[in-house]
Amino acid sequence: MAYDRFVSHRAAVVSVFIMATLVIFVALSPFTARYGVNESVQAPPNYFLSPRANAWLGTDDIGRDLYSRLIYGVRVSLIIGIFSGLISVAIGCLIGSVAGFRGGRFDDVVMRVTDLFLAFPFLVTLLVMRNMIGGISWLKPVTGELNSVRFIIVLFAIFGWMGVARIVRGQVLALKEREFIEAARAVGASRWYIVRRHLLPNSIGPIMVALTFSVVSAIISESTLAFFGYGPQAGDGATSLGILVGQAKGAVNTGFWHLALFPCLTLVVIALCINFIGDALRDATDPRLQRDA
Amino acid sequence: MLRYVLRRLAWAIPTLIFVTFLVYIALRIGTDPVASYKRINPRATKAKIAQYIEVNGLDPNYVRGYFRWLGNFVTLDWPRSIKGSREVWPQLKDALANTIRLGVAASSVGIVIGLGLGVFAALRPGGRRDVAVNTAAFVGISIPPYVSAILFQLLFAVYWSRWFGSTLFPTSGVYPPGQLGFDLGLMLKHMVLPTFVVAIQIIAVYSRYMRSSLLDVLNSEYMRTARSKGISEARVLFRHGLRNALIPVVTIAALDVGAIVGGLIITENVFSYPGMGKYFLSAFGEGDFPLLMPWMVIIVASTLFFNLLADISYAWLDPRIRLA
Amino acid sequence: MSAPVLEIRDLTVTFTTPLGPLAAVRGIDLDVRAGEMLAVVGESGSGKSVSFLAAMGLLPKTATITGSVLLDGRQLVGASSKELRAVRGQLMSMIFQDPLSALNPVHRVGDQIAEMLQAHQKLSDKAAKARSVDLLEIVGIPQSGDRALQYPHEFSGGMRQRVVIAIAIANSPKVLIADEPTTALDVTVQAQILEVIQKVQKQFGTAVVLITHDLGVVARVCERVNVMYAGRVVERAEIGDIFDAPSHPYTRGLLASLPQAGVERLSPIAGFPPNMLRPPAGCAFRARCPHAVAECGETLPTLRQIGASHSACIRAEEVLTSS
Numbered sequence A: 001m002a003y004d005r006f007v008s009h010r011a012a013v014v015s016v017f018i019m020a021t022l023v024i025f026v027a028l029s030p031f032t033a034r035y036g037v038n039e040s041v042q043a044p045p046n047y048f049l050s051p052r053a054n055a056w057l058g059t060d061d062i063g064r065d066l067y068s069r070l071i072y073g074v075r076v077s078l079i080i081g082i083f084s085g086l087i088s089v090a091i092g093c094l095i096g097s098v099a100g101f102r103g104g105r106f107d108d109v110v111m112r113v114t115d116l117f118l119a120f121p122f123l124v125t126l127l128v129m130r131n132m133i134g135g136i137s138w139l140k141p142v143t144g145e146l147n148s149v150r151f152i153i154v155l156f157a158i159f160g161w162m163g164v165a166r167i168v169r170g171q172v173l174a175l176k177e178r179e180f181i182e183a184a185r186a187v188g189a190s191r192w193y194i195v196r197r198h199l200l201p202n203s204i205g206p207i208m209v210a211l212t213f214s215v216v217s218a219i220i221s222e223s224t225l226a227f228f229g230y231g232p233q234a235g236d237g238a239t240s241l242g243i244l245v246g247q248a249k250g251a252v253n254t255g256f257w258h259l260a261l262f263p264c265l266t267l268v269v270i271a272l273c274i275n276f277i278g279d280a281l282r283d284a285t286d287p288r289l290q291r292d293a
Numbered sequence B: 001m002l003r004y005v006l007r008r009l010a011w012a013i014p015t016l017i018f019v020t021f022l023v024y025i026a027l028r029i030g031t032d033p034v035a036s037y038k039r040i041n042p043r044a045t046k047a048k049i050a051q052y053i054e055v056n057g058l059d060p061n062y063v064r065g066y067f068r069w070l071g072n073f074v075t076l077d078w079p080r081s082i083k084g085s086r087e088v089w090p091q092l093k094d095a096l097a098n099t100i101r102l103g104v105a106a107s108s109v110g111i112v113i114g115l116g117l118g119v120f121a122a123l124r125p126g127g128r129r130d131v132a133v134n135t136a137a138f139v140g141i142s143i144p145p146y147v148s149a150i151l152f153q154l155l156f157a158v159y160w161s162r163w164f165g166s167t168l169f170p171t172s173g174v175y176p177p178g179q180l181g182f183d184l185g186l187m188l189k190h191m192v193l194p195t196f197v198v199a200i201q202i203i204a205v206y207s208r209y210m211r212s213s214l215l216d217v218l219n220s221e222y223m224r225t226a227r228s229k230g231i232s233e234a235r236v237l238f239r240h241g242l243r244n245a246l247i248p249v250v251t252i253a254a255l256d257v258g259a260i261v262g263g264l265i266i267t268e269n270v271f272s273y274p275g276m277g278k279y280f281l282s283a284f285g286e287g288d289f290p291l292l293m294p295w296m297v298i299i300v301a302s303t304l305f306f307n308l309l310a311d312i313s314y315a316w317l318d319p320r321i322r323l324a
Numbered sequence C: 001m002s003a004p005v006l007e008i009r010d011l012t013v014t015f016t017t018p019l020g021p022l023a024a025v026r027g028i029d030l031d032v033r034a035g036e037m038l039a040v041v042g043e044s045g046s047g048k049s050v051s052f053l054a055a056m057g058l059l060p061k062t063a064t065i066t067g068s069v070l071l072d073g074r075q076l077v078g079a080s081s082k083e084l085r086a087v088r089g090q091l092m093s094m095i096f097q098d099p100l101s102a103l104n105p106v107h108r109v110g111d112q113i114a115e116m117l118q119a120h121q122k123l124s125d126k127a128a129k130a131r132s133v134d135l136l137e138i139v140g141i142p143q144s145g146d147r148a149l150q151y152p153h154e155f156s157g158g159m160r161q162r163v164v165i166a167i168a169i170a171n172s173p174k175v176l177i178a179d180e181p182t183t184a185l186d187v188t189v190q191a192q193i194l195e196v197i198q199k200v201q202k203q204f205g206t207a208v209v210l211i212t213h214d215l216g217v218v219a220r221v222c223e224r225v226n227v228m229y230a231g232r233v234v235e236r237a238e239i240g241d242i243f244d245a246p247s248h249p250y251t252r253g254l255l256a257s258l259p260q261a262g263v264e265r266l267s268p269i270a271g272f273p274p275n276m277l278r279p280p281a282g283c284a285f286r287a288r289c290p291h292a293v294a295e296c297g298e299t300l301p302t303l304r305q306i307g308a309s310h311s312a313c314i315r316a317e318e319v320l321t322s323s
Helices: A001-005 A010-027 A066-102 A104-119 A121-136 A135-142 A151-176 A178-185 A191-199 A199-228 A241-254 A257-284 B002-031 B033-040 B048-056 B060-073 B086-120 B130-141 B145-164 B185-216 B221-228 B235-268 B276-286 B287-318 C048-056 C081-086 C111-122 C126-140 C157-167 C188-205 C217-223 C239-244 C249-256 C316-321
Strands: C005-019 C022-032 C036-042 C065-072 C092-095 C175-179 C207-212 C225-227 C233-236 C305-306 C310-311
Touching: A001 A010, A001 A257, A010 A066, A066 A104, A066 A151, A066 A191, A066 A199, A066 A241, A066 A257, A104 A151, A104 B235, A104 B287, A121 A135, A121 A151, A121 A199, A121 B235, A121 B276, A135 A151, A135 C217, A151 A191, A178 A191, A178 C111, A191 A199, A199 A241, A199 A257, A241 A257, A241 B145, A257 B130, A257 B145, B002 B033, B002 B060, B002 B287, B033 B048, B033 B130, B033 B287, B060 B287, B086 B130, B086 B185, B086 B235, B086 B276, B086 B287, B086 C126, B130 B185, B130 C048, B145 B185, B145 B235, B221 B235, B235 B276, B235 B287, B276 B287, C005 C207, C022 C036, C022 C048, C022 C207, C022 C233, C036 C048, C036 C188, C036 C217, C048 C092, C048 C175, C048 C207, C092 C157, C111 C126, C111 C157, C126 C157, C126 C188, C157 C188, C157 C233, C175 C188, C188 C207, C188 C233, C207 C217, C217 C239, C225 C239, C225 C249, C233 C239, C233 C249, C305 C316
Parallel strands: C036 C207, C036 C225, C092 C175, C175 C207
Antiparallel strands: C005 C022, C005 C065, C225 C233, C233 C310, C305 C310
């Protein structure tokens, strides 16, 4: 039934197809890309070429094919988005469900802390936290180097769980008073059992919604960081969607529209698709709508 | 009510101190102030370095160092920037003024249009206008501010001049280079594009909030009671519908200021607008501790302020909360 | 016999739904006499609320209304919004089931009454406020001066319903429609509210239409009863006749299903109300009626006089004589 409601959102269905196509394309990247990520299209002069037969989307400042770089870049960004999204959701579910279920001081503390963090300008907190975590040397084994992809994933996970935790907490609070929870308690189920078997499975809807928004938020944040030069340097000329969009800034002044347009367009399309999917998921799993048979 | 406000205000001071303490720690670990100083001033003497450490409260002990810094800060004895020993306050003041101007302009435009569109859409849910507004809002949310900033720059600066010969709206700075003194017309012209970019985000978010809130209210029973009184439809909509629909919107609005500021920072950077955003990014990039700390204090204070404002306005608007 | 202040003739209300047209009211005739307390009884889905919402013009645009509703000589069906607004709250008011959701939570109670007053009378703010306090006193709220400054959530359920009544009678309307006013309240409070309604009826000479599914409530206060089923009026009688000599099988079934002291098993009416998306031909009660015969399914029965009552059953005589 939720499936029916989801499918009735045409934009979301289209988005699913687009994203699926994109993911397949990107996953098969050695085959779908035309050149290597650091490979020049032809002998010089090969820079800033506009779209043409041997470089579908044009070339960048040192002659690399934008189309291929875009594929590799999207791959990196999707990896960052998906992994940090999954980790955020895992942590967020844990903390959020405990906070909602136990209430009391733990809940209060969690709420105030997340309130405060979420109220600050996002970029500022991101940059400050990034440097701070990067500066703590004993964290390095976990996080990797400051500029690595792993670091960014850890950073976003450290942030992302807060939004997810609030959503899960809200859902748990709403479910806590329902009778089937009381029944479980009356039968002697442990609190952990209740959370695991009853609360979380009934929160799948909001959790999925939280996941999609985590992913899209990570992808956009990564691109924002890269735009300002704080993004991941994946080594060997490897690139991310954010880095490619960052190069768009210079492209405006030099007037090479293809360098600005295509990465931006890709980013916007990805964000739009994931947002549509998340919105449709939210409508499809809305508990208020579930009451009519 | 008054007691509630006073109680919250009383909590605000310790919270402010605690949060700035955390910021202090984060900046010390993250930007390594001493190393940055040495990098910018490679020929600094040991004495100068020691003075820099003392004036900025960079003791090895974080707690003692923080309170030393706090003491200097509160007595308005602010250390100078690491670059050329420039004073902090003049720079900060200008940046703050510019950002406030931009923020107020963008917020006014954005909120008014956003709320209006939300009402417009909610009055005929599911209809064509509703779908149009929703989709537009969606697209607005999905485009990060710097993308729209870049696209606008492309459009107005590069292509407009290519097609029409001159730039319609300037794309950088507050004034053209070389301008001295105050000129309202020029300032406004420079503000148009950045305001618009930030306003897009605001419009997208607020129209959706308003629409969903108003829809909830329109389906409430007291709307039917209001109509059964025989009062005009306009009065029903404004005194009963909007008045109730605004409550959740206002609370979210006050909390959302952080997001608006975030959008401002990014937009300022793209348009080379000399506001708080640009100030922060250049200071942060250089690891300029004396520039960063006052900036942080302003941000923390305004965030706490808006949180408080949100709580107060929520209590003021919704009498059910007041007695709790 | 006084002239009817509200005259409904052949009223039909059809809703356009995604599943097709839904005939909520299928042609009813009904009179409300000045100053009387009239009951309209029926189960959920019988069309009792919808009929009067239609008369007030409070139905959504998906509703198509035909027929005639004359209030004090004015035709309400097809009237312009301006005309309807002049009538609502002035000549005819309505109170609803749940007083908490019926009152705006962010406005003071006194202001909500004053709004009703100032919508139809030229009163200064001060005068309106004073009159609101008076009205609160009339409906039996103590310390009305202080209470007028409070918000709905500060009142108990019964008190809130009194406030709702105060709003409804503020302009001394000719007709007050009370749609299940006591259903959401405790039994003890129910009695109080009915008393308030009666008091108001006598003091202002307002005719009251009491819409309810609770026959016990009807027995206390009403003079005449209309019984509705599946969008039609199936019986109309004086209060005594309804209970002593019901002339429609549905009314009989309703009375029989009331819990009685000393009787162990409940006897509900078998079956379910019909689906109004596809109303059955002929009498809608046929499937559940112990007296049904073949002719019942042929044409839609109309109300006909039988004794002092009216019944929409072609076998009303047999129904009367069977015990």
